[in-house]
Amino acid sequence: MMVGKPKRLGGWWGPPAIFLAPAAVLFGVLFAAPAVSSLYVSLCKWTGFTPQMEFRGVRNFVKLSGDLRFWAAIKNNLWIMSVGGIIFFFFALLFAAALNSKFLRGRKFFQTMIFFPAFISVVGVATFWKLIYDPKSGLINLSLRAAGSEGLQWLDSAHAINSVIIMMVWAGVGGTMILLLAGMRRIPKDYYEAAEIDGASAPQQFFHVTMPMMREVILIALSLWMIGSMKVFGYIQALLAPTINDRNQVISTLQYQYAFSNRECIFMMGRATAMAVVQVCVVLVLVGIIRLFREKKSVEY
Amino acid sequence: MSPFYKLLIVVLIAGVVVIAYDLFQAKIEKGEGDPRIRFDPATGRFTFWKPEVRVRIVYASMFGPGEPVMRVRDDWIYMFEEDYSDVLAGKLGREVTGEERTRFVRETLKQAAEVRGDLSERLKAIESISDASKKTQQTEELLVWLEGRHVFLTPLEPMAGPEQKLRALRDLITGLDKLARDADPARLVRVAPRLVSVERRWQGRWVLSANRPRFLTGREVPDIMTGSKMELLALVQDHYAVPLNVPLAGEELSPLDAPDTYGDPGRTWREAFLPKMLKEGKYDFLDDPTVRGKIYLAPLTCSTTILFYNEVLLARAGIDSPPRTWPEFIAVCEKLKAAGITPLTADADVYSDYWQSWLIFRVMGPETWERTISGVPPEKPPAERGSDPPWTDPRYRRVHAEIRRLRDSGYFDKDFPGSTWPAAQRGFAKGSAAMMICGSWLVQELSGYKGLATAEGFRLKCFSFPQWPGGRQRDQTAAWAVPYGLMVCRQGKATAGAIELVKYLSAKDWPDMVHKNAQISCMVDADFSPDLAGIKQDFMNASAVYSRTPDIYARRFGSQVLSPRYRAFFLQEKGAGDYVSVEQFLKNMDEQNRRYLSDGGEEGYE
Numbered sequence: 001m002m003v004g005k006p007k008r009l010g011g012w013w014g015p016p017a018i019f020l021a022p023a024a025v026l027f028g029v030l031f032a033a034p035a036v037s038s039l040y041v042s043l044c045k046w047t048g049f050t051p052q053m054e055f056r057g058v059r060n061f062v063k064l065s066g067d068l069r070f071w072a073a074i075k076n077n078l079w080i081m082s083v084g085g086i087i088f089f090f091f092a093l094l095f096a097a098a099l100n101s102k103f104l105r106g107r108k109f110f111q112t113m114i115f116f117p118a119f120i121s122v123v124g125v126a127t128f129w130k131l132i133y134d135p136k137s138g139l140i141n142l143s144l145r146a147a148g149s150e151g152l153q154w155l156d157s158a159h160a161i162n163s164v165i166i167m168m169v170w171a172g173v174g175g176t177m178i179l180l181l182a183g184m185r186r187i188p189k190d191y192y193e194a195a196e197i198d199g200a201s202a203p204q205q206f207f208h209v210t211m212p213m214m215r216e217v218i219l220i221a222l223s224l225w226m227i228g229s230m231k232v233f234g235y236i237q238a239l240l241a242p243t244i245n246d247r248n249q250v251i252s253t254l255q256y257q258y259a260f261s262n263r264e265c266i267f268m269m270g271r272a273t274a275m276a277v278v279q280v281c282v283v284l285v286l287v288g289i290i291r292l293f294r295e296k297k298s299v300e301y
Numbered sequence: 302m303s304p305f306y307k308l309l310i311v312v313l314i315a316g317v318v319v320i321a322y323d324l325f326q327a328k329i330e331k332g333e334g335d336p337r338i339r340f341d342p343a344t345g346r347f348t349f350w351k352p353e354v355r356v357r358i359v360y361a362s363m364f365g366p367g368e369p370v371m372r373v374r375d376d377w378i379y380m381f382e383e384d385y386s387d388v389l390a391g392k393l394g395r396e397v398t399g400e401e402r403t404r405f406v407r408e409t410l411k412q413a414a415e416v417r418g419d420l421s422e423r424l425k426a427i428e429s430i431s432d433a434s435k436k437t438q439q440t441e442e443l444l445v446w447l448e449g450r451h452v453f454l455t456p457l458e459p460m461a462g463p464e465q466k467l468r469a470l471r472d473l474i475t476g477l478d479k480l481a482r483d484a485d486p487a488r489l490v491r492v493a494p495r496l497v498s499v500e501r502r503w504q505g506r507w508v509l510s511a512n513r514p515r516f517l518t519g520r521e522v523p524d525i526m527t528g529s530k531m532e533l534l535a536l537v538q539d540h541y542a543v544p545l546n547v548p549l550a551g552e553e554l555s556p557l558d559a560p561d562t563y564g565d566p567g568r569t570w571r572e573a574f575l576p577k578m579l580k581e582g583k584y585d586f587l588d589d590p591t592v593r594g595k596i597y598l599a600p601l602t603c604s605t606t607i608l609f610y611n612e613v614l615l616a617r618a619g620i621d622s623p624p625r626t627w628p629e630f631i632a633v634c635e636k637l638k639a640a641g642i643t644p645l646t647a648d649a650d651v652y653s654d655y656w657q658s659w660l661i662f663r664v665m666g667p668e669t670w671e672r673t674i675s676g677v678p679p680e681k682p683p684a685e686r687g688s689d690p691p692w693t694d695p696r697y698r699r700v701h702a703e704i705r706r707l708r709d710s711g712y713f714d715k716d717f718p719g720s721t722w723p724a725a726q727r728g729f730a731k732g733s734a735a736m737m738i739c740g741s742w743l744v745q746e747l748s749g750y751k752g753l754a755t756a757e758g759f760r761l762k763c764f765s766f767p768q769w770p771g772g773r774q775r776d777q778t779a780a781w782a783v784p785y786g787l788m789v790c791r792q793g794k795a796t797a798g799a800i801e802l803v804k805y806l807s808a809k810d811w812p813d814m815v816h817k818n819a820q821i822s823c824m825v826d827a828d829f830s831p832d833l834a835g836i837k838q839d840f841m842n843a844s845a846v847y848s849r850t851p852d853i854y855a856r857r858f859g860s861q862v863l864s865p866r867y868r869a870f871f872l873q874e875k876g877a878g879d880y881v882s883v884e885q886f887l888k889n890m891d892e893q894n895r896r897y898l899s900d901g902g903e904e905g906y907e
Binding site for chain 1: 506507508509510513516517528531532534535536538539541649650651716717718719720721722724728733852856857859860861865868869872874906
């Protein structure tokens with residue numbers, strides 16, 4: 001059979017351009033243009049109610065650099081990302097490894113149970129945990145008190161962020177677990193058999209076979225977690241609003257308060273947009289760092 | 302076809318169906334082309350309204366049908382549409398007469414006959430129900446169903462029982478039958494053109510943000526917005542609001558000086574308001590000469606910050622009347638504590654700043670506080686002003702020492718630093734503590750707990766914030782109230798009609814409805830809510846109404862500087878090993894206030 005070179009319609013760029021055009025136009029009009037114009041807003045003084053903006057140069061960024069609440073918010077985001085990330089990935093890997101184990105019975109059942117919180121909306125999860133964290137009638141404090149302990153103020157300003165982390169891990173670990181599990185199941189059995197013949201124990205197999213083979217999947221899950229934790233909004237807003245203590249703000253909630261909150265009515269669109277710009281930059285840098293760890297050549301099996 | 306494509310097709314079809322249904326539903330709900338039938342149960346008379354909408358008023362409200370605080374009942378709006386249509390019809394000389402009238406009545410009766418058939422069946426079903434609560438609920442549902450078909454029973458007593466409503470419904474059927482039998486039904490009904498329509502948009506707490514794009518583009522701007530004085534400030538600041546004490550173009554009298562058309566036409570609309578509350582509709586604190594002296598907000602109701610107590614717990618500690626002065630208040634706390642009752646409760650996230658505001662009001666008055674925060678002299682730019690008195694003044698020290706005392710003496714529920722709204726008020730209703738400071742809306746928010754109002758449980762009472770012995774007389778007898786009301790927007794298409802609607806709502810059932818919902822009305826004719834009886838005397842006789850807290854005149858300072866620091870002080874948060882003492886807090890506030898002024902005050906905070 002003769003395989004002829006497929007004939008192109010109108011040169012190299014023609015067909016792709018035709019097919020890409022609708023998406024590109026939508027992307028440009030609905031995403032790229034507003035994103036670029038928000039850069040301009042971040043350089044202005046604006047309440048958001050009048051069409052006129054006053055151009056103020058980098059003043060918003062200068063003010064932002066001296067805004068202690070903003071730094072506290074960034075700190076909280078980084079805390080959630082790092083400490084929360086360690087807990088999150090510990091459990092995600094643990095559950096994935098457990099579910100991948102050939103000794104486990106009722107795998108489907110556990111998988112569904114662990115994944116279940118992902119079905120619940122963010123506000124639902126937060127409402128549920130708010131009841132659990134209630135200092136008087138909450139499940140945790142009731143049990144702690146029954147056990148003779150004093151109980152803890154889970155939602156006071158000193159503990160609230162950690163309580164949020166617990167909640168986020170509970171709600172999100174299932175999704176990441178599924179991702180990791182899919183990665184684990186792709187690893188051919190031969191490697192494990194070979195390792196077993198060589199006398200590697202189960203933990204050794206995990207650290208020397210599973211983990212390196214899953215590098216790509218883990219890096220993707222890690223990027224998703226980093227982006228998610230830098231942008232987290234719903235969990236905090238739903239658990240701690242209407243008035244979030246300054247020590248518990250994250251960038252998104254503070255930004256929301258500056259720009260939209262009807263409670264304070266300060267309507268500082270300029271500064272809030274400047275915050276968004278910084279947030280995007282932080283996310284870009286973090287994702288860039290993750291990319292450095294990716295291997296040039298993907299692992300083949 | 303692969304399963305993927307099958308799924309895709311199913312999803313697409315579902316999407317199309319949902320959109321089509323939505324459009325269809327929107328068309329039904331609009332229903333502006335349908336004639337409207339109104340039956341007055343008291344007189345048994347019918348009015349048929351012929352739709353010819355010329356004025357469309359958009360009413361954007363924070364409070365929806367589910368929120369009894371300051372909400373507008375549907376039938377008031379319908380009544381307004383009709384009453385104002387009559388006014389306009391008189392002005393325009395539009396009447397429905399002759400052949401047009403006969404034909405319209407005949408067509409409308411056809412529509413009514415269809416409704417009548419369904420109605421009598423539904424009515425029979427309801428009447429056979431024996432369970433009283435189910436009967437009430439189904440009667441309400443039937444009335445809503447009827448409104449959906451543009452048949453209205455008004456005016457109906459707002460608090461009419463189900464029996465009354467069922468009787469009115471039976472009368473409606475009899476009346477319709479009578480019309481159907483009559484040779485010339487047009488003779489028996491009033492026929493009028495409906496020239497006005499009010500579009501209501503319930504937009505919740507975020508009514509301002511929700512309408513922001515509309516103000517920006519100038520399209521679909523609501524004619525009326527509801528909210529508190531503070532929330533609506535943004536509209537005044539950007540010159541979107543219509544002043545009510547300035548005549549509209551082409552008018553001689555300003556709306557406030559025109560007669561109170563829908564209330565008592567013998568007086569001006571201005572006279573329908575409590576003077577001390579109407580005064581609060583101004584935004585003079587904005588540094589803007591075009592705003593000064595103008596009343597932008599029609600204050601219809603207000604909330605006031607007071608102390609609530611559970612009468613049962615106070616009685617158990619042997620206290621039979623609430624305290625009047627601060628030392629008495631402290632004595633009550635001590636007595637409660639001695640009796641093993643927690644005196645005070647609070648949520649960590651909200652309302653604790655009321656202690657500070659009230660104590661400052663009582664000890665030195667709100668003007669003094671404003672001189673500290675906004676600096677003096679006011680004519681100079683902020684950078685050249687100074688705080689007088691500064692935060693380190695002994696009076697501030699006294700105020701904050703008292704706040705600290707409440708905490709240090711163990712009056713507060715020990716769990717409060719970890720409680721977030723509404724945990725504390727829920728606990729309060731369950732008897733966790735004897736008193737809490739809150740806004741008057743608490744009555745409404747705890748109304749669900751009325752079931753607990755037994756002799757041994759929860760009896761909610763209130764008293765005014767204790768007086769400060771030795772303070773200025775005016776400050777001791779002042780009330781602190783934040784007005785809520787309606788604002789008319791300049792870019793709206795129906796400004797004159799919108800003002801009429803505001804007047805109508807201020808006159809009709811609103812004052813009555815407000816007090817039944819434990820709110821305080823700003824109208825002179827309104828009764829005082831029995832749930833707030835404890836503060837009636839103090840509120841009505843108040844020498845002044847204070848509504849000026851930093852979150853009004855220095856919002857950015859209030860939200861960015863004061864409230865976070867105050868909260869840390871109140872909760873005694875241990876940050877990086879520091880313990881916020883009164884001295885530290887005031888010193889820090891003093892520094893921050895200086896920085897705020899030298900940065901250019903509110904304007905410098907963009």
